[in-house]
Amino acid sequence: MTTEALIRVSGLKKHFGGGKIKALDGVDAEIRRGEVVVVIGPSGSGKSTFLRCLNLLELPTEGTVAFEGVDITDRSVNINLFRRKIGMVFQHFNLFPHKTVLENITLAPRKLKRLGAAEAEGKAMELLAKVGLPDRASAYPSQLSGGQKQRVAIVRALCMEPDVMLFDEPTSALDPEMVGEVLDVMKDLARSGMTMVVVTHEMRFAREVGDRVIFMDCGRIIEENTPSEIFDNPQSDRLRQFLAKVL
């Protein structure tokens, strides 16, 4: 692991409702290349908002997000070009229901990277094989289980060859027996060296896979450390209270 910052967030604030809700209230953070950062915290603490600010799905009220040294909150930046390098996986999969699995995966590479059909499909099939779904290429999302849908969603993001993958509670909408298959894919991905930012309630995953854990509350980062320090040696009361509830 190098120490180069892939993403650097400074003074990030996000207010909703004309300033009444401070979803993010001054966040500074760094995501380094090859690192797996897990974001934990109580409901409403701003985890999703933080993640969504990283690819500007949410426009920050204040502060900057620098991606590979470029401030992407700058108005002259074409955010669409940067989003190609930032994969995102959602809690509710958000697969395109009118397209097959293969079409879901190849749509962006073909339209945005101008890959030929054969090349895009070859890559998609390779990735599908990696997540154990080579035989579902021609299925529609409605014909898949939740765990399968999420694995396809991960492949869809990966097929753009992103530099970083963002996950917003990727297993929260799954039946318990399907959580494992998705976490396994994410573990493989982490092992392959992918930079990942993962919002999750899976504390075992955080401990096993995370290089660093960020604990958020009330729109701020309260604590930030290695998993073992966070879980075994929490410094703040709020983290201790949170851990007592979830562990």
Next chain:
Amino acid sequence: MSDWLEKFKSDFILNFITKDRWKYLWRGLGNTLEITLIALLLGIAIGVVIAVIRSTYDKNRDSMRRGLGYCLLRLGDFICRVYLTIIRGTPVIVQLMIIYYVVFASSNNGVAIAMLAFGINSGAYVAEIIRGGIMSIDPGQFEAGRSLGFSYVQTMRHIIIPQAFKVVLPSLANEFIVLLKETAVAGYVSVMDLTKGGDIIRGVTYSSFMPLIAVALIYLVMVMFFTWLVGKLERRLRSGDH
């Protein structure tokens, strides 16, 4: 009884067979269908543009950066709303006559003008249908598209509009049926549609029953047929999930 039958027969011959008068109905029907179809396609084209502008403004006006893009969008939304208000606030026949006698006063291509007028009229209704379809799509679809790097317009085109269309397909088919009947006023601008065709026969034979009932029956059969088709379509869409 046989008297009545005799009279019916001679009436029928007089109105439809003599001098090939049935051709008025046949050609009129052709015009009616042509005007309806082209008007609907034009209406869909107008409707999609308006629906995209209006739903974009609705969804993003609070979160957008205030800049040129925002101003243009706001202006676009305003123009769309003016259009919708005018079109939905005036009778279609008045719109048709204004376009024929005022806007294109020098042209007498009635069929083309009727297509245009009914298209512009239909656009207002189609716009609201499609806007409803766009608004019904899960916002997560938008986010998935944008997160992959698609621009707003690309996301609309490849992801949102195709899904919205599926949702509103039955409503669009219904709009076709409504339009089919509405075009019956095209005769006001000297277009020989189905209604006008029947009226022409009435004018030369001086019998009203036969031609007008024939016209009514033809409309009825077409509407019943298309309604049945829409029903089938709806069932297909409901059973298939993609």
